[in-house]
Amino acid sequence: MASVELGLQGSHAARYGASEFLKDRHPDLSAPFPADVIPEEIAVAYGRRHVPKLVDVISLPDDQLPDEERARCLRYLLHLLANQETKSEAVTCGASDSLVHLLESKDPYVRELTCNTISSLAQLLTARAAIVQAQGIPALTLLLKDKDPSARAAAAQSLEAVSSGPEGAAAVLACDSQVQAREVDLLEDSESTHSARMAAVLTLANCTSTDGGIYQALDAHVPRTLLRLCTEGLALDTAEEEARKAERKKAGKSPKSRGTTPKSRTGLEKEGGDLEGRAAGTPNSDHFEDEEEREFSDEEAARAELHAACLRCLRNLAHHPYGKVQVLEEGGIPVFAKFLVTDDQVLQQLGAGCLMALTVEEDAKLPTAEACAEVLVDMLHHPNPDVAENALATLQNSCEHPAAREIVENLLDDEDMEFVFCY
Numbered sequence: 001m002a003s004v005e006l007g008l009q010g011s012h013a014a015r016y017g018a019s020e021f022l023k024d025r026h027p028d029l030s031a032p033f034p035a036d037v038i039p040e041e042i043a044v045a046y047g048r049r050h051v052p053k054l055v056d057v058i059s060l061p062d063d064q065l066p067d068e069e070r071a072r073c074l075r076y077l078l079h080l081l082a083n084q085e086t087k088s089e090a091v092t093c094g095a096s097d098s099l100v101h102l103l104e105s106k107d108p109y110v111r112e113l114t115c116n117t118i119s120s121l122a123q124l125l126t127a128r129a130a131i132v133q134a135q136g137i138p139a140l141t142l143l144l145k146d147k148d149p150s151a152r153a154a155a156a157q158s159l160e161a162v163s164s165g166p167e168g169a170a171a172v173l174a175c176d177s178q179v180q181a182r183e184v185d186l187l188e189d190s191e192s193t194h195s196a197r198m199a200a201v202l203t204l205a206n207c208t209s210t211d212g213g214i215y216q217a218l219d220a221h222v223p224r225t226l227l228r229l230c231t232e233g234l235a236l237d238t239a240e241e242e243a244r245k246a247e248r249k250k251a252g253k254s255p256k257s258r259g260t261t262p263k264s265r266t267g268l269e270k271e272g273g274d275l276e277g278r279a280a281g282t283p284n285s286d287h288f289e290d291e292e293e294r295e296f297s298d299e300e301a302a303r304a305e306l307h308a309a310c311l312r313c314l315r316n317l318a319h320h321p322y323g324k325v326q327v328l329e330e331g332g333i334p335v336f337a338k339f340l341v342t343d344d345q346v347l348q349q350l351g352a353g354c355l356m357a358l359t360v361e362e363d364a365k366l367p368t369a370e371a372c373a374e375v376l377v378d379m380l381h382h383p384n385p386d387v388a389e390n391a392l393a394t395l396q397n398s399c400e401h402p403a404a405r406e407i408v409e410n411l412l413d414d415e416d417m418e419f420v421f422c423y
Contacts, residue, residue, distance in 0.1 A: 115154030369404035
């Protein structure tokens with residue numbers, strides 16, 4: 001029988017029909033997936049299509065996909081790029097070429113999301129190579145002058161991600177777009193956000209790990225810009241500080257509490273217990289009394305983070321013979337000396353490290369001793385051995401100058417004298 005009807009004999013109950021024909025069992029015989037991309041269908045797919053589906057959608061021409069829908073697709077794709085497997089799959093699907101093309105979008109939000117997606121992909125070695133091959137570095141460099149601050153900051157972060165590997169930094173240096181000069185322009189722009197400046201400084205630090213990168217940085221006058229950033233907010237003006245204390249006293253508020261547990265506030269920790277992951281004097285968020293105090297602490301922490309990044313780049317430059325000269329000419333010694341008296345161990349170590357590199361130069365030995373010999377002597381007994389080691393090396397370099405040695409010897413006791421000069 002072709003069909004069998006099952007039911008209750010002599011009753012009014014509903015009857016159920018079971019057919020043996022294929023057309024009745026499977027009425028929809030269409031293909032499981034359409035042959036072409038459906039522009040109006042933007043959703044997270046599952047299985048083997050979850051990444052390729054979204055990559056196909058963002059690759060559609062502008063006239064087939066509105067900017068709002070493209071932005072939504074980029075958000076979905078960015079959410080999926082949370083592990084190396086999906087990143088690698090996106091690169092295999094040709095996402096790099098499509099993303100670089102989207103950097104020219106007229107919608108600033110699409111440009112920002114595209115840069116964020118490139119930053120996520122650039123954590124993978126093969127993705128960085130694909131982005132470089134797709135001419136992503138010149139396109140990102142142009143976005144450093146974007147009118148939208150968010151897109152400009154996102155582009156700076158993308159360049160930082162691409163230059164995080166040695167092959168990426170070499171590609172940035174080989175680009176004809178003068179990336180370091182454009183980064184300096186971004187840092188000099190007063191309207192640049194903290195995240196944009198931070199990413200620009202980190203890119204410069206990545207690029208100054210080689211001689212070729214240092215030469216380009218010196219041509220772009222990177223030391224002058226970074227030293228200026230280091231002086232911003234290094235110490236509050238006395239009048240402003242007294243006015244702030246008077247206002248707090250008038251309002252009946254106690255001075256800001258500070259935590260005593262050593263804790264990093266630079267956000268640039270390293271593994272292995274290195275000093276660069278430890279700092280002291282970080283404000284304790286549990287003791288904030290009002291929102292104004294919390295905002296002040298956030299601003300202070302962001303400033304310390306930027307200063308640490310600047311000092312890392314300046315340390316790279318100060319280790320180079322030509323870099324020492326330009327850092328000295330731009331007034332680096334007084335700036336570094338101020339970081340020795342901060343309550344942040346990371347900044348103390350980096351400041352002393354910069355001075356250690358500079359004092360190899362003959363012209364820096366006596367000025368360093370005159371500016372900060374007393375502080376460096378006190379740092380010989382610093383509880384952090386990395387800070388003390390940098391201070392010791394700086395003193396030993398400076399004391400190669402007779403006048404500088406005389407200044408240091410007058411500050412040392414017998415025990416320290418034997419320790420510094422290894423009698």
